[in-house]
Structure formats: C-alpha cells, structure tokens
Amino acid sequence: xxxxxxxxxxxxxxxxxxxxxxxxxxxxxxxxxxxxxxxxxxxxxxxxxxxxxxxxxxxxxxxxxxxxxxxxxxxxxxxxxxxxxxxxxxxxxxxxxxxxxxxxxxxxxxxxxxxxxxxxxxxxxxxxxxxxxxxxxxxxxxxxxxxxxxxxxxxxxxxxxxxxxxxxxxxxxxxxxxxxxxxxxxxxxxxxxxxxxxxxxxxxxxxxxxxxxxxxxxxxxxxxxxxxxxxx
Numbered sequence: 523x524x525x526x527x528x529x530x531x532x533x534x535x536x537x538x539x540x541x542x543x544x545x546x547x548x549x550x551x552x553x554x555x556x557x558x559x560x561x562x563x564x565x566x567x568x569x570x571x572x573x574x575x576x577x578x579x580x581x582x583x584x585x586x587x588x589x590x591x592x593x594x595x596x597x598x599x600x601x602x603x604x605x606x607x608x609x610x611x612x613x614x615x616x617x618x619x620x621x622x623x624x625x626x627x628x629x630x631x632x633x634x635x636x637x638x639x640x641x642x643x644x645x646x647x648x649x650x651x652x653x654x655x656x657x658x659x660x661x662x663x664x665x666x667x668x669x670x671x672x673x674x675x676x677x678x679x680x681x682x683x684x685x686x687x688x689x690x691x692x693x694x695x696x697x698x699x700x701x702x703x704x705x706x707x708x709x710x711x712x713x714x715x716x717x718x719x720x721x722x723x724x725x726x727x728x729x730x731x732x733x734x735x736x737x738x739x740x741x742x743x744x745x746x747x748x749x750x751x752x753x754x
Contacts, residue, residue: 525549525584525635526731529573529624530593531566532556534692535643538720539591539727540566546728551583553624573624574615580627587631589731591641592621596661597694599654610657617661618668625672632680639731642669644686646746662686666742673740681739683730688746690718713748 526543530536532554544550544563551567552560560566569582596613598605621642625632632638644662647655666684673682689695689708699705699717709716726745729735744750 523547523549524588524731525551525586526589526591527551527553527569527583527587527624527628528591528593529553529620530595532559534593534694535687535690535720535723535727536591536593538724539593542721542724542728543731549584551587573627574620578623578627580624583628583631585631586634586636587628587638588635589639589641590625590628590632591727591731592624593643594620595643595645595694596658597698598657599698600657601654602656605657610660613657613661614664617658618664621665621668635680637733637736638680639735640669640672640680640682641727641730642682642684644669644684644742646686646688646744646750648686649742649744649750669742670740677739681730681735683735683738683740684742685723685726685730686742686744686746686750687718687723688712688744688749690720690723692720711749712746713752713754716747718745718747 526548528536528540531540531552533556537559551569553569553571555571557568569580572578594616596616598609598613642665644666647659648663669682669684691699723745
C-alpha cells in the first residue's frame with residue numbers, strides 16, 4: 523500500500539484517478555472543494571483545500587508520501603486581443619504557482635517516501651500551437667519547464683513527469699463538448715476518432731505514480747489520441 527496526495531480529487535481526471543487508486547487499496551490524502559463527490563470512498567483523508575492561501579499549512583499530511591498529483595487547471599480559450607494581463611496571471615497562478623506551493627509544502631514527505639513520484643498536467647496545445655490557447659498554453663508550457671527542472675533537481679529520490687492530454691470529457695471542458703455536434707467535431711480531429719475520457723488520463727497518472735514506472739522521469743507524455751504526432 524502506497525500513500526498518495528491528490529490535489530483536485532473531486533472532479534474530472536482527479537476524481538477518476540482517486541477512485542482508481544482507492545480501488546487498488548492505496549492510502550489516499552485528497553484536496554478538493556467538492557468532498558461530496560467522494561462520499562462513497564470511506565477511508566479517504568481530506569486535507570484543507572485552501573492551498574492558494576498564503577498561510578496554508580496542509581495539516582494532516584503524513585510524514586511520508588509516495589506520490590503527488592496536481593490536477594487543477596484552466597481552459598481559458600479566447601482570442602489574444604480579448605485577453606488581459608490578469609487572464610494570464612490567473613492561469614499562471616492556478617497552473618503553476620498552485621503546483622509550486624503544494625510541492626514545496628510536501629517536499630519533505632516526498633523525500634521520505636519510497637520511489638516517490640510527482641505528476642503534473644500540461645496540454646497538447648503547448649506542442650501544437652492552437653488558436654485561442656495563448657494564455658493557457660503559456661502557463662502549461664511553464665508547467666512543463668517546472669516538471670523537467672524538478673526532475674533533474676530531485677533525482678534520484680523523486681521522479682517528476684508531466685502528462686499532456688488533448689481535450690478530455692471532464693467538467694472543465696463541458697462547454698467545449700456541450701453538444702453531440704461539438705463532440706463529433708472534436709473526435710474527428712483525433713486519429714483515434716474520439717475525445718479523451720478522464721479514465722484514459724487517470725490510467726497514465728496511476729502508472730507514473732507506480733513503481734512500474736521507476737525508470738521514467740523528466741518526461742512530457744502525450745495522452746492525446748495521437749493528435750500531437752499523427753496526421754491521418
């Protein structure tokens with residue numbers, strides 16, 4: 523049994539991952555503003571969710587952690603001319619600064635864990651260059667840089683990897699997939715001819731947390747239906 527902290531555990535990919543790790547018998551510590559979404563999991567440890575506050579102390583974190591997954595993210599898709607500096611700052615705060623604060627807070631516990639692993643999230647838009655993605659892609663590119671830098675600095679004690687999904691069926695993306703027509707159009711853009719499901723991404727995150735991935739670190743891994751590398 524391994525000990526994991528999942529940030530953003532109550533929705534989308536975080537919820538799917540939490541349910542998967544729970545079913546495997548792991549000891550879970552979760553941060554979520556939607557605890558009712560995990561009410562069926564009776565042995566989950568809830569941590570104070572205000573991790574963006576300056577005085578957040580994360581009481582309840584164990585002395586040892588074997589893994590951390592930071593799931594919060596943004597999808598702020600607008601033309602560049604319609605974006606203000608505040609939009610870029612907000613995306614950076616959620617995607618980068620939030621991850622930094624949590625990692626720094628639990629770093630000692632991760633160093634005390636066994637083959638500890640950190641998993642962060644980027645987006646396929648960083649590598650592909652997509653219209654209307656300038657704000658979110660800028661912050662997620664910073665996540666990729668953060669992940670690689672930490673992987674170098676923390677090796678060999680802690681592995682750090684980044685998952686870069688394409689559009690996935692989650693509450694965060696519901697406006698982009700709100701009709702059958704929108705979902706079909708998005709599916710056709712992908713070589714696998716469907717949009718991603720939260721379980722697709724959660725499966726990769728669970729693998730990167732596990733000891734089966736013990737020789738993988740510093741990677742940005744596309745889980746994107748082939749969109750980043752294939753043309754069909």
